[in-house]
Amino acid sequence: MLQLVEDDPWLQPYEANLQTRLDYFLQRTAEIDKNYGSIQNYALRHKELGFNYDKKLKGWHYREWAPAAKSLSLIGDFNKWDASKHPLSNVGNGIWELFISEKDGLKHLSQVKVKVESDHGFADKIPAYTKYAVQNPETHDFTACLWHPAEEFQWTDQKFNLKKIGAPLIYECHTGMAQEKEGVGTYAEFEKEVLPRVKALGYNCIQLMAVAEHPYYGSFGYHVSNFFAPSSRFGTPDELKSLINTAHNMGIAVIMDIVHSHAVKNEAEGLNNFDGSGHQYFHEGGKGYHEGWDSKLFDYGKEEVERFLLSNVRYWLEEFHFDGFRFDGVTSILYHHHGNGVGFDHYDKYFKDGVDWDSVRYLQLASTVAKSVKPDCILIAEDMSGMPGMCQPIEAGGLGFDYRLGMGIPDSWIKLLKHKADEDWKMDEIWNVLSNRRYKEKTIAYAESHDQAMVGDKTIAFWLMDKEMYWHMSKDDDNLVIDRGIAMHKMIRLVTASAGGEGYLNFFGNEFGHPEWLDFPREGNDWSYKYARRQWSLVDNKKLKYIYLNDFDKAMIKLLDKKIVLAAPAAQLINMDETNQVLIFERANLIFIFNFSPSNSIPDYKFWVPKKGKYKYVLNSDDKKFGGHGRVDEKVVHESFEENGENYLAIYAVNRAAFVLER
Incomplete structure (x- = not known):
């Protein structure tokens, strides 16, 4: 039995769905391992597509995935935007490539685009894997800008330890x-x-x-x-x-x-209709359009789309x-319904009604890539x-x-x-x-x-x-x-x-x-x-x-x-008083007291506490330094007292104020 089902018996009728979900993921990772060696290798598409500098050859390999395109040409300020000078070659599987030497004038901050020919004619596009794009302040158009500074950024954060956060x-x-x-x-x-x-x-x-x-x-x-x-x-x-x-x-x-979750529908700046097919990175037709967001929806079942997004996770x-x-x-x-107008009031909604299993698998792969990298x-x-x-x-x-x-x-x-x-x-x-x-x-x-x-x-x-x-x-x-x-x-x-x-x-x-x-x-x-x-x-x-x-x-x-409050077990309710609008709970060995009443300040407000002892104030929202009225003496130490074998405290619970006590 899956641990998730053991933890939540209400999931037992859906164990087969959960197992299918897991198997779908495991099948994909097995294919990835077989074909690419590891999921980390699989998520290195940005090292293969886009512009990648070759130190030995002193130039750039530029590759693009555009399966429906008829031709691709690199244009830019380096070649006076002449599409005839740097055509890409179709090397199969929808991949086009070109090697361009530094001698051709391509350099750091060169402005470039790729001219794509499809059945619908020609269109100038920003390369899909571009790492820097700049906007013309006058026309507001965006252009890809080759990012290749002479010196790499020097990181000095080696001592930073995320575990200590x-x-x-x-x-x-x-x-x-x-x-x-x-x-x-x-x-x-x-x-x-x-x-x-x-x-x-x-x-x-x-x-x-x-x-x-x-x-x-x-x-x-x-x-x-x-x-x-x-x-x-x-x-x-x-x-x-x-x-x-x-x-x-x-x-x-x-x-x-x-x-x-989606991408801009703009064709000039974004991925939409990149190769002219209308459904290269995104689902075809209405399935690929989010009406509420006016944007395009990825087809997570396509390998190149999957690699694009997973590589993006690794890249950042x-x-x-x-x-x-x-x-x-x-x-x-x-x-598939994107949550629009759906009330998630039954477990069927998570497993039987409109779930996109390719998308679920993508999120599993994304979390796997992220954790494998960091x-x-x-x-x-x-x-x-x-x-x-x-x-x-x-x-x-x-x-x-x-x-x-x-x-x-x-x-x-x-x-x-x-x-x-x-x-x-x-x-x-x-x-x-x-x-x-x-x-x-x-x-x-x-x-x-x-x-x-x-x-x-x-x-x-x-x-x-x-x-x-x-x-x-x-x-x-x-x-x-x-x-x-x-x-x-x-x-x-x-x-x-x-x-x-x-x-x-x-x-x-x-x-x-x-x-x-x-x-x-x-x-x-x-x-x-x-x-x-x-x-x-x-x-x-x-x-x-x-x-x-x-x-x-x-x-x-x-x-x-x-006090490491948020890493402690969930808060435990101590007192809920609807008459006086008082809420009290314990977490991380601290007692949190809230009096939401607009008018009821209660002297000697008594409530049960889990442990006997002396309790001091460690936070008081009514303190004058926080804009409060200073109605409570924070120097007072409250000592618990016993009634019928139970421990109690009594404090001045002033209205519209919160207090945190520590034993």
């Missing part, structure tokens, strides 16, 4: 909007100005969005065109390497938001020293379906990821904030959302990510305080709306981080209650960058209340890290 405390970031200026930030600016903030806050990991090149900035990086090219709008590949190198030397891991880990991935759109990958890498799945085994070993019947995103948690907070008055919040609803996760499958908890901060929604801070934030965030300005907002903001983040999973994620700036929303420059806002940035000056201004939230977040992250 422990439970990931993730600071989700977007390079372009990381600056306060109304414009696009760079890798160099991020390295200089944002990494020190991450270090000071105590986060041990950053998650970089929008890394791979994308033609439309407003896509947030999710409509990728060039999968092997870091976006040039933020700087050069070496500048991205420098950012990662510096992060590692600060003890900070860097994971990439990788998009293998090895070439840029990324420490893992947050796989975007996993639900869309897993199912065994300690962090793999996170953005899956809202709850596919069983997502974060279990493949041999146990799983897909081999480390964590799944707790996507239901931020949704639940937004629903509460939108639809229920504070006095109607139910502790069992909060607890059930935070504690509901699959056995042995780790979760990254988050109160809000970039999704909740986009135009059309609001950040938690804005749901709580809205327009009052514009006028009443000065420390000497008393305001009931702001007072409530700051108190609830701290509680929501602490209860989420401490009870919601085995890792924690924060979208940068939200830790200090960044006001307003995210909105990229677009036609609808006159191409404005006003909301595509982070206003660091707000938290740097010691006269404003943003610093309260920032300092609380710093103290919270420090506590989670120092």
